[in-house]
Amino acid sequence: MLAQLQELLDQGRASAAALTTAAQLDEWYSTYLGKKGALTTVLRGIGSLPAEDRPQAGKDANTVKVALEELYRARSEAIEREALQAELASGALDVFLPGRPASLGMMHLSSQTLREITAVFSRMGFGVLRSPEVEDDNTNFQLLNIPPHHPARDMWSTFYTDQPGLLLRPHTSPGQIYAMKKFAPEPFRVILPGKCYRYEQVTSRSEMMFHQVEAIAVGENITMGDLKGVLTYFARAMFGSERKVRLRPSYFPFTEPSAEVDIECYLCEGKGCPMCKHSGWLEILGSGMIHPQVLRNGGYDPERYSGFALGMGPERIAILRHNITDIRYFFGNDLRFLEQFA
Ligand code: PHE
Numbered sequence: 001m002l003a004q005l006q007e008l009l010d011q012g013r014a015s016a017a018a019l020t021t022a023a024q025l026d027e028w029y030s031t032y033l034g035k036k037g038a039l040t041t042v043l044r045g046i047g048s049l050p051a052e053d054r055p056q057a058g059k060d061a062n063t064v065k066v067a068l069e070e071l072y073r074a075r076s077e078a079i080e081r082e083a084l085q086a087e088l089a090s091g092a093l094d095v096f097l098p099g100r101p102a103s104l105g106m107m108h109l110s111s112q113t114l115r116e117i118t119a120v121f122s123r124m125g126f127g128v129l130r131s132p133e134v135e136d137d138n139t140n141f142q143l144l145n146i147p148p149h150h151p152a153r154d155m156w157s158t159f160y161t162d163q164p165g166l167l168l169r170p171h172t173s174p175g176q177i178y179a180m181k182k183f184a185p186e187p188f189r190v191i192l193p194g195k196c197y198r199y200e201q202v203t204s205r206s207e208m209m210f211h212q213v214e215a216i217a218v219g220e221n222i223t224m225g226d227l228k229g230v231l232t233y234f235a236r237a238m239f240g241s242e243r244k245v246r247l248r249p250s251y252f253p254f255t256e257p258s259a260e261v262d263i264e265c266y267l268c269e270g271k272g273c274p275m276c277k278h279s280g281w282l283e284i285l286g287s288g289m290i291h292p293q294v295l296r297n298g299g300y301d302p303e304r305y306s307g308f309a310l311g312m313g314p315e316r317i318a319i320l321r322h323n324i325t326d327i328r329y330f331f332g333n334d335l336r337f338l339e340q341f342a
Pocket of ligand 1: 170171172173214252255258285286287288309310311312
């Protein structure tokens with residue numbers, strides 16, 4: 001009996017050492033200590049021993065039972081501890097991993113272009129003014145020589161609000177009125193950059209929101225020659241010193257005479273290509289000599305003062321400089337586009 005018990009304990013000890021999972025441990029328990037386990041079988045055999053041997057056998061069996069139970073407890077603790085350690089190790093924070101690099105912001109291409117334009121004009125002595133994006137009909141149209149119901153209003157597809165007379169400006173030209181009223185009757189020159197809105201089909205060539213930069217100069221003896229000089233300086237600063245500039249007669253209600261300004265196509269250098277629609281020229285802005293009535297509306301006597309104004313789209317300028325195929329990229333927030341200009 002004793003030998004049998006000893007063997008049972010040895011076996012139990014050896015097999016317990018190899019247990020690694022809770023399921024294996026359960027199985028081990030039923031093999032050795034369960035109702036149908038090895039120890040129970042041995043205990044059952046005690047009854048058939050001679051009466052004088054039974055107490056000793058019972059004692060021995062109990063010692064082995066306690067030893068097996070202790071084995072079970074120790075192994076079960078060890079397995080639990082190992083499982084916990086494995087779990088901790090797998091979810092561990094490695095404090096030595098390098099951090100994720102913080103992504104540095106960059107200036108939007110429109111802002112970059114606006115800054116460049118501002119820099120070029122400031123070299124010619126132009127200051128910078130801001131004017132409202134939500135505008136009234138009077139400043140946006142009437143003071144610029146565009147009466148209500150005049151067909152010239154169709155040149156600007158305008159967002160109107162449900163408040164009568166209040167609209168989103170479709171161009172920065174109402175800024176001319178603010179600038180003149182601010183400086184009258186002194187001579188001045190400023191640019192007015194800002195956002196504009198147009199109620200138009202959004203296409204690769206036109207967005208419903210975009211920027212414009214208005215430039216205006218008012219003083220005595222300001223002529224079309226001054227306008228042309230400023231335009232040439234600007235175009236060469238932005239597009240290269242060899243770039244040819246052309247003024248083409250045009251119409252705006254608030255300038256007289258008016259001119260649209262083209263630069264020689266930089267892709268084909270004037271030979272004609274799809275970019276310039278085979279004309280050799282690319283339109284970059286509208287301009288003209290401020291209409292006498294508009295000067296008067298701004299507080300200047302047109303007998304004494306004259307001035308020029310021009311308005312350009314910085315997105316259009318960036319499109320031409322970088323050969324961008326679609327204006328919608330500017331405000332589509334796609335980093336793959338924006339990061340090209342970092
Ligand atoms: N405001 C005009 C436009 O948006 C451009 C312009 C500005 C023309 C100044 C003449 C003088 O089309």
